[in-house]
Amino acid sequence: MADTMQFDLVSPERSLASLQATAVQIPGAEGDMTAMPMHAPTLTTLRPGVLKVDAPEGTTEFLVTGGFAQISAEGLSVLAEKAIPMDEFTREHLDELIEEARATYETAQKADGPHGLVEDAAKMLADMEALGTHMSL
Amino acid sequence: MPSLKDLKNRISSVKNTRKITKAMQMVAAAKLRRAQEAAQDARPYTERFNAVMAGLAASVGDSATAPKLLAGTGKDDVQLLIVMTAERGLCGGFNSNIAKLARQKTTELLAQGKTVKILTVGKKGRDSIKRDLGEYFVGHVDLSEVKRLGYVNAQDIAKDVLGRFDMGEFDVATLFYAKFQNVVTQIPTAQQIIPAKFDTDAAEAVSSVVEYEPSEEAILADLLPRGVATQIFAGLLENAASEQGARMSAMDNATRNAGDMIDKLTIEYNRSRQAVITSELIEIISGAEAL
Numbered sequence: 001m002a003d004t005m006q007f008d009l010v011s012p013e014r015s016l017a018s019l020q021a022t023a024v025q026i027p028g029a030e031g032d033m034t035a036m037p038m039h040a041p042t043l044t045t046l047r048p049g050v051l052k053v054d055a056p057e058g059t060t061e062f063l064v065t066g067g068f069a070q071i072s073a074e075g076l077s078v079l080a081e082k083a084i085p086m087d088e089f090t091r092e093h094l095d096e097l098i099e100e101a102r103a104t105y106e107t108a109q110k111a112d113g114p115h116g117l118v119e120d121a122a123k124m125l126a127d128m129e130a131l132g133t134h135m136s137l
Numbered sequence: 138m139p140s141l142k143d144l145k146n147r148i149s150s151v152k153n154t155r156k157i158t159k160a161m162q163m164v165a166a167a168k169l170r171r172a173q174e175a176a177q178d179a180r181p182y183t184e185r186f187n188a189v190m191a192g193l194a195a196s197v198g199d200s201a202t203a204p205k206l207l208a209g210t211g212k213d214d215v216q217l218l219i220v221m222t223a224e225r226g227l228c229g230g231f232n233s234n235i236a237k238l239a240r241q242k243t244t245e246l247l248a249q250g251k252t253v254k255i256l257t258v259g260k261k262g263r264d265s266i267k268r269d270l271g272e273y274f275v276g277h278v279d280l281s282e283v284k285r286l287g288y289v290n291a292q293d294i295a296k297d298v299l300g301r302f303d304m305g306e307f308d309v310a311t312l313f314y315a316k317f318q319n320v321v322t323q324i325p326t327a328q329q330i331i332p333a334k335f336d337t338d339a340a341e342a343v344s345s346v347v348e349y350e351p352s353e354e355a356i357l358a359d360l361l362p363r364g365v366a367t368q369i370f371a372g373l374l375e376n377a378a379s380e381q382g383a384r385m386s387a388m389d390n391a392t393r394n395a396g397d398m399i400d401k402l403t404i405e406y407n408r409s410r411q412a413v414i415t416s417e418l419i420e421i422i423s424g425a426e427a428l
Contacts, residue, residue, distance in 0.1 A: 008181070008185075010181045010182045010185065011182065011288070012179055012182045012183075012288040012291075012366075012367060012370055013175070013178060013179060013287065013288050014178040014179075015178060015181050015182075028350060029350065029351060030350050030351055040348060041347040041348065042347060042348040042349070042350060043189065043193075043347050043348070043349050043350070043356060044349070044350040044351075044356075045350075045351070045355075045356055045359050045360070067363075068189070068356065068359075068360065070185070070189055072347075077185055079182055079185055079186055079189075081288075081363065082288075
């Protein structure tokens with residue numbers, strides 16, 4: 001059994017990582033999951049959270065906000081809407097994200113749009129705030 | 138016949154023009170490199186995204202529950218044209234080529250009895266189609282304050298477009314931009330973004346044994362709006378690279394023309410200078426002979 005797999009993390013603006021990884025923890029929409037080599041092909045959407053990559057060279061963490069992950073036999077690609085390496089991430093970033101989520105939530109509430117939208121925005125906001133607690137910022 | 142002084146002024150003015158165009162060309166070259174890098178960096182995302190979407194669309198597309206963004210509204214009566222051009226001029230045929238394509242398409246659609254709505258991105262394109270198509274304008278996105286194109290800009294445009302779609306303002310949306318081929322060639326392109334169209338060749342990449350979390354439909358519903366933003370972003374980046382490429386070659390031509398003009402004017406200047414000297418000499422000689 002192969003002990004590493006190809007891991008790619010790309011955002012619309014740039015490609016953030018492309019390396020061999022042993023395990024990757026993904027903040028999936030329906031709960032965290034860890035993908036290891038030879039994982040069954042899966043496609044999942046992401047919630048805002050921390051993506052943890054275990055590689056032979058060490059562990060790296062990225063903050064991702066939404067997007068999706070595609071797991072196949074050959075490897076794992078994560079297409080994140082926004083991805084920031086954890087060591088570059090600061091309180092300001094988080095405040096910005098929370099502010100953005102709050103704005104979306106408020107406009108969704110005001111617009112009284114289609115059913116799911118308000119809940120989605122609320123969940124997004126809650127996820128963002130939970131993220132702050134998780135990182136003890 | 139212009140006087141010597143006029144010619145001299147003329148030459149120095151053309152020389153200044155040449156300096157400016159030369160500088161603009163160099164600035165465009167530097168910007169082009171950056172724009173190309175940005176376009177290249179965005180490519181992996183777009184490619185993968187489209188591959189996944191194509192796979193999903195192929196497996197869900199035929200069912201009756203398929204989202205409207207994919208299946209369409211079942212009509213194509215109201216067409217939204219998103220015309221993306223530059224915020225600045227002096228870039229050769231770049232803006233007018235895109236405007237021309239949009240104009241052609243509009244005439245075609247109107248002839249078929251469709252309703253046309255136009256959303257413009259970029260000031261120059263708006264100005265150039267305002268006169269004959271101004272009545273169809275429904276909105277404008279101003280990017281002149283934007284220093285560096287980001288995904289956020291594309292998201293804002295996408296939000297606007299999707300909002301209109303949800304309100305039932307249009308059935309089909311087409312994106313107009315120039316695809317960057319190389320510095321001398323930019324191809325004006327019309328690309329349909331709503332309902333979404335995908336390369337069926339890429340669909341094979343995702344096999345049907347894949348597990349979906351949440352369901353296939355939910356993922357698709359989540360991803361389709363992002364797909365619109367992604368395509369707009371790709372278009373914006375292509376456009377940015379094309380604009381700089383077009384400007385670079387336009388300014389290169391302008392610099393060369395200015396050089397030719399300076400040569401011609403210098404010859405004319407020297408000729409008339411010689412003519413003046415000759416006539417002065419003749420005057421002196423004939424004056425001396427008369428004595």
